Amino acid sequence: MTDRNTQAEIIRQSLKRRYRKERRFRAYGILAIAIALSALVVLFVDIIGKGHTAFIKTTVTLEVDIDPEMMYLDDATDERQLRMADFVEPLVQALLREVPGATEANRDAVRDLLNPYASNQLRDALKENPELLGTTQTMTFLTHTNVDVYVKHAGDEDYSIKLSDRQQAWVDQLLDKGVIETSFNDVLFSRGDSRDPSRAGILGAIVGSLLTMFVTLILSFPIGVAAAIYLEEFAPQNRFTDFIEVNINNLAAVPSIIFGLLGLAVFINLFGMPRSVPLVGGLVLTLMTLPTIIISSRAAIKSVPPSIREAAEGIGASKMQVVLHHVLPLALPGMLTGSIIGMAQALGETAPLLLIGMVAFIVDVPDGFLDSATVLPVQVFLWAGSPELAFIERASAAIMVLLAFLISMNALAIWLRKRLERRW
Structure with missing residues (x-):
């Protein structure tokens, strides 16, 4: 009788060890799945955290006086005059009227708030519709990349803000006035690559x-x-x-x-x-x-x-x-x-x-x-x-x-x- 009890005890201990091994193996599998899912979560959070702001663009809306004398342009249908005309000055003057406290002495700092390709946008609009010459039009332009970074990443230590303190104050005021706004970045899906990040698309x-x-x-x-x-x-x-x-x-x-x-x-x-x-x-x-x-x-x-x-x-x-x-x-x-x-x-x-x-x-x-x-x-x-x-x-x-x-x-x-x- 004692031998039979001893044998039964040995079998029970063997089963316990086997069940413990099975539970450990199951736990290892669950742990492996948890680690894999955690890695995926970290990957997606990192990508989304860095990339979601790319779906937002920063624009400035201005009342632009398309003045022939200011642009040195008499005929908007003349290709030679269009190549030689000054399309930057109307934009700078329009922005100077919107920036509180800005004067002609600040024109370079004000101009740096606009995207370098904004003048091309004005030229293309005038080339497509020459009747705009001599009128005042409400137009929306992309801001400079530095402004875009400041609006979306102010306070983020990973991004260096390249605007001066005065320019940052101007941008804050223009944001309060609604002149500078953020919206869905359709440029990302409507353009090819560009040297300028704010104009780069896929x-x-x-x-x-x-x-x-x-x-x-x-x-x-x-x-x-x-x-x-x-x-x-x-x-x-x-x-x-x-x-x-x-x-x-x-x-x-x-x-x-x-x-x-x-x-x-x-x-x-x-x-x-x-x-x-x-x-x-x-x-x-x-x-x-x-x-x-x-x-x-x-x-x-x-x-x-x-x-x-x-x-x-x-x-x-x-x-x-x-x-x-x-x-x-x-x-x-x-x-x-x-x-x-x-x-x-x-x-x-x-x-x-x-x-x-x-x-x-x-x-x-x-x-x-x-x-x-x-x-x-x-x-x-x-x-x-x-x-x-x-x-x-x-x-x-x-x-x-x-x-x-x-x-x-x-x-x-x-x-x-x-x-x-x-x-x-």
């Missing part, structure tokens, strides 16, 4: 990314699916196909910068294609995403039950008909999911595009596949390396937009998988 990078992704999609998806169908359904099992399969799996793990070197050597140096264009960028990203699409497409084809093939062949369907009419439609949801994930990976790539010249400073929004362009990740890279802190908040805002694209694409992949997949 439209050019967004269009460049869309053009590059379009080239990548129309090339990588059909080629990847066709390669997967051939390898899985038609290719004979021999050393050659084994060699291809091994290399496809290896290519999926190759660093992306290698594909950039390949694109530089082949597409640019060998074929003489232009640098920094969406076509070359799309070709490079196609090479990078093909292994991912092929692997995911083969996995989707393998998931189709053999009974589907056997039933189709039993009623006389050819091999091609079995694949195109039965296997491919059932495997398509998995193929689409893998392709979208591969495209999302390509959208966030920077290294291969840097090597083909898409790191260039591009102001204009591209109109086609052969126009010079940049992409969102490269735009973030450029702004993050800028010495001006005003560009850092725009880099963070561009990251937020890029993350929104990536999350949307992954959400689409998940929705397609849930919506279209079939369980056997």
Whole structure:
């Protein structure tokens, strides 16, 4: 009886130890998930904290006297006179009337409150509508970047305020009067890059990314699916196909910068294609995403039950008909999911595009596949390396937009998988 009790006690102690190990293992898993979620929270809080102000712009609204004598302009339709006219003076005079206590002796300090490109805005308005010459117009201009930083970051130790005490007092007074206001920064989504942070936008990078992704999609998806169908359904099992399969799996793990070197050597140096264009960028990203699409497409084809093939062949369907009419439609949801994930990976790539010249400073929004362009990740890279802190908040805002694209694409992949997949 004693031996039986002793044996039962040993079993109970063994079970207790096993249960403790299971609880510890479960606790380690929960801790790992908590650490990962905490890291994500810290990342998003940091990005949003630095970038949310980039969605706000600071503007000044002035009553501008478009005086011909002040601008030395007689005919607003004369291109030569427009090039030689003084479009700064009307803006300075309008701002002097609004700034309390400012005189002609302070004109340089007052002029520094305006964006350097404000005169171009006045010139373009007059060029578009010559009838404005000799009239007084209410116009809204962007403020200088230093004013924008002061309005949005006054008191923030991470930002150095470059306005003098007198200029800061003027800005505070103009804010109280409503002459200087803040509003949603539509410039961020309506312009390309600029040397001036307050005028810098991501439209050019967004269009460049869309053009590059379009080239990548129309090339990588059909080629990847066709390669997967051939390898899985038609290719004979021999050393050659084994060699291809091994290399496809290896290519999926190759660093992306290698594909950039390949694109530089082949597409640019060998074929003489232009640098920094969406076509070359799309070709490079196609090479990078093909292994991912092929692997995911083969996995989707393998998931189709053999009974589907056997039933189709039993009623006389050819091999091609079995694949195109039965296997491919059932495997398509998995193929689409893998392709979208591969495209999302390509959208966030920077290294291969840097090597083909898409790191260039591009102001204009591209109109086609052969126009010079940049992409969102490269735009973030450029702004993050800028010495001006005003560009850092725009880099963070561009990251937020890029993350929104990536999350949307992954959400689409998940929705397609849930919506279209079939369980056997």
